[in-house]
Amino acid sequence: MSEKSLEKILSEKVLKLEASPTFALDAKANELDVELKKQGDYIVRFGIGQPDFNTPENIKDAGKKAIDDNKTKYTPAAGISELKEAIVNKFKKDNGLDYEPANILAGIGAKQVLDTIMRAFVNPGDGVLIPKPYWVSYTQQVVLSDGVPLEVDFKEDLKLDKDHLKKIIADFKNPIKLIIINSPNNPTGAVYSKEELEEVAQICLENGIYIIADEVYEKFIYGDVTHHSIAGFSQDLKDITITVNAVSKTYAMTGWRIGYCAADQAIIKQMSKIQGQSPSNPCSIAQWAAIEAMEGDQGSVELMRNEYEKRRNYVYDRLKAIDGIECGLPEGAFYAFPKVSDLYNSRIKSSDDFSGQLLEEGRVAVVPGSAFGDDRYVRISYAASMDKIVEGMNRIEKFCKGL
Ligand SMILES: Cc1ncc(COP(=O)(O)O)c(C=O)c1O
Known part of the structure; x- marks a missing residue:
């Protein structure tokens, strides 16, 4: 045809x-x-x-061992409990964030986790704020969920233009559900300061907009720059933030396809339902390798x-x-x-x-x-x-x- x-x-x-x-x-x-x-x-x-x-040898070995140990069956949709524990420990150690395993979902790379978030939040016509320049998949994932990507302009310093953000929020007639904050940023390499993040987060709090904090590049920062997790600023912000991360970039594991997020338990419950219907679970072998990545030698x-x-x-x-x-x-x-x-x-x-x-x-x-x-x-x-x-x-x- x-x-x-x-x-x-x-x-x-x-x-x-x-x-x-x-x-x-x-x-x-x-x-x-x-x-x-x-x-x-x-x-x-x-x-x-x-x-x-x-991919570092210790991680590859963990993957090989998982195969030899026959860890090759379906797993719970949101990931095995050992992986969730490793992710809880990672958030505590690296980001000072306290979560329980019920706050965690593992998926097929950060990309699929982000897609699941969109499906969980977006009704047809809902807005999702996407600061420009943006990672290529954000806008298209919103389209896939029948939402409206609302592109927020940036300033000379490549950071989000807060006046434009406020204007879009004021002008858009349908509900605005989410904003995606990606720091360190793809494609610009910009890292948001604590003050900059707090300003944006405050606008979100005032307007009931949930925050997706995409932190997949958090380990790759240079000079005296510091990475900040929005969810760590206050309990109010933790409640409305979904922090997304992955082993893909941090451990050179792009092909293994393990990403994850932490959020309110009620959000994770709904996301797990989506994952249970499509696509079931992230690869069992890759989950064991990701545990070694997060808990093994970080050299x-x-x-x-x-x-x-x-x-x-x-x-x-x-x-x-x-x-x-x-x-x-x-x-x-x-x-x-x-x-x-x-x-x-x-x-x-x-x-x-x-x-x-x-x-x-x-x-x-x-x-x-x-x-x-x-x-x-x-x-x-x-x-x-x-x-x-x-x-x-x-x-x-x-x-x-x-x-
Ligand atoms: C900003 C950003 N978020 C998410 C992803 C997706 O990562 P993953 O390979 O874990 O799906 C990428 C990959 O390029 C990215 O640049």
Whole structure:
């Protein structure tokens, strides 16, 4: 059947849904890479946000042991009790947050946990506040739940514009259920200070808006910056905050697919119902590996953090030295978000054009800012080896000079 005739039978929702641009770009970069490798060249991959490190050995061993011990059956929908205990301990140790296992849900990566939150909260037409620039899946997950993504503008410092936030809240006629605060931020690398978070949180408290605190990059912060968990500020805020995290980035475990959240027990109960119907439970083997990740030796996390910090410094210095590019110093995560719009010309009129040409001519994959809600920027992931970063930055510099 042709795609066109299928459109009559498929849901309007799925037809409206945008494919993940980072996954699409990576697929294109992959294709070109295969071609170029035949000629002895390659694409430098700064696209997908994925640690280039391997999962640490102790974690892999725990996964292998889980298989040998036949821990390969269905598990409770929200995760095995041993994993929930490990997550409770993690929140206490790292974030000073007191929870019980009934406050915890584990899912298939932070992405699926976020999707479950949307389904639990959003009625058709409800608003979800999404500060720009945003991680690509937030808006589309809201669309999947029949909600309305409400994009909040950002200021020069790449932090949320509070006046715009208040205006949207005042103007939107339907209920606004949630806001997503992502710090350290993908794509900007910005980390919110305690004061900034408190201001936003206060607005949410006053308006009955629940907060999703997406903290998946909390371990990767640089210089003297500190990460703050909103749920730790007061009991009132803890009551309205769902803190989301994952082992994916922290332990280089993106493929294992374990994410989790902590929230009021009544919220977790409803989310567990959703998970019990779809998709049952996160992979049993990966759950055991995640326990080792959180409870075993943490040395690998600091090694990775150190390495990312060196790369962050290098990428930032190189970007600053390129005429026509502006870039703030990323304080966390593993992304730089340079503004490239001053380089646009008759041939390159958008971040899609810029990224497309950079891929074809410059042989470097970056993600266009349009995917994150701002066409003036591109995102560079520096989760790549230092050799690749040096080569990639040389290529970007040459490409920009040629514009
Ligand atoms: C801000 C943010 N939240 C959530 C996720 C999803 O993480 P996971 O791989 O655990 O699903 C990502 C992944 O790129 C991310 O950047």
